[in-house]
Amino acid sequence: MSFKVAIVGRPNVGKSTLFNRLVGKKLALVDDTPGVTRDRREGEARLGDLSFTIIDTAGLEEAATGTLEARMRIGTERAIADADLCLLLIDARAGVTPLDKSFSQILRKSPTPVILAANKCEGGAGKAGRMEAYELGLGAPLPLSAEHGEGLGDLYDALAQFAKGLEADDAGQAVEDALAEEQDADAGFDPDAPYEPDLEAPLRVAIIGRPNVGKSTLVNQLLGEDRMLTGPEAGITRDSIGIEWEWRGRRVKLWDTAGMRRRARVTEKLEKLSVADTLRAVRFAEVVVILLDATQPFERQDLHIADLVEQEGRGLLIVVNKWDMVAEPQEVLRVLKEELERLLPQIRGVPIVTLSALTGRGTDKLMPAIERVHTFWNARVPTARLNRWMQEAVSRHQPPAAHGRPVNLKYISQVKSRPPTFAVFSSRADDVPTSYRRYLVNGLRETFDLPGVPIRLFMRKTHNPYADRKKRS
């Protein structure tokens, strides 16, 4: 992900020198006569694994009219408007000057974030100036030497921290977009019209799992190891959110949780995804794959992710990796199935796929299983079938009477898919207990074959015409 950094500061502090160092080419003129940089320049900068556009805003004294301060204000404001981040440079050897103060005032008032750096600090010089710089109210100044290339590590950390924040914003936006798309897909929902997958919209998938379960290995296997190594080829695109490719003529977008964590590690050395990252991935995805390591027990963290999937109403698939390490596959699978039924009663019958990302064995089952869960998640049940089913369900097991009177269920219809959502109408909706609603949900899941997706069921109150008539008479 790229961003724009404007280097601002009064003349002669070393803006062009820093620009040249970051761009790696002598693009800007450097001279020790103040104001020698005539135009602002832009270049593609690299620092470690970060790449960004950098703007050098020098040459303010060149303009013919207005006071220096007025011109500076204009130049800086223009740069601020253009940039995602400003780097305010001061000359630590010269100390803080009134002009530096004017700059920081402008910057403090703007919403663009600012990094303050004290230049010309090579060999520990400029300490006094650096201390003074705290006065500017822009936080701790980073000691730098643009000419000698010192302090670039700290600059990297500050920029990486900023880039991570941008990515989080981007990710947040991707989630909002995905949710908006979903709402569009739900508009005009008709339970009696057959579900037809929209092949234009990418099927959104997230693969989530504890560290070391084999997420990266699996993604590489899915996309084809070679293609990943030789960079994106036609058919595979990557952005800060994820990886998109085509599978059997269908667009698939994979949320890059591994990538999110890799980037996070740069600055925070996080060993696992933060809760916020996980939640974002779950909300983005239509189908969430929880990846387990066959040699490790099912853990609380996995359960926590499954809970999130249920709460957010996404489709769920459990994938057990490293199946090549399992000596007694039947037994391991039996235990796992039992555990899942016990620990995840709210999403019964979650499909399980076993595979080895390392050898590739079984990985061909993954996409078809994801697609199936996606279909269940989009399922539509015709109203007539639903009502026939409900009549039977009620005759087998009546809702308990409340206040000495029977509770009648009038009818049921599906009001939404993604996940399947049903409304049951009754004049005494409030009197239907949770246990009975659960009975209905379980019946729906079994009868209409909806494994691995949360099912929502609401009770809706119908108007009771008899009650009204009685009142009127």
Ligand SMILES: Nc1nc2c(ncn2[C@@H]2O[C@H](COP(=O)(O)OP(=O)(O)OP(=O)(O)O)[C@@H](O)[C@H]2O)c(=O)[nH]1
């Ligand atoms: N000692 C020391 N001198 C530096 C450093 N960085 C830049 N300079 C010198 O400071 C002077 C001004 O540098 P420039 O990069 O032209 O400064 P600028 O801020 O772009 O200046 P204008 O173009 O006038 O706006 C030059 O003589 C540089 O060699 C540094 O880290 N240490």
Ligand SMILES: Nc1nc2c(ncn2[C@@H]2O[C@H](COP(=O)(O)OP(=O)(O)OP(=O)(O)O)[C@@H](O)[C@H]2O)c(=O)[nH]1
């Ligand atoms: N035996 C076996 N080892 C595997 C399999 N898949 C992955 N591994 C190994 O498990 C280790 C972790 O794999 P990664 O793909 O890096 O796991 P990850 O989940 O991306 O790890 P983090 O980035 O730490 O979250 C590596 O040593 C892999 O070679 C598998 O199917 N079988």
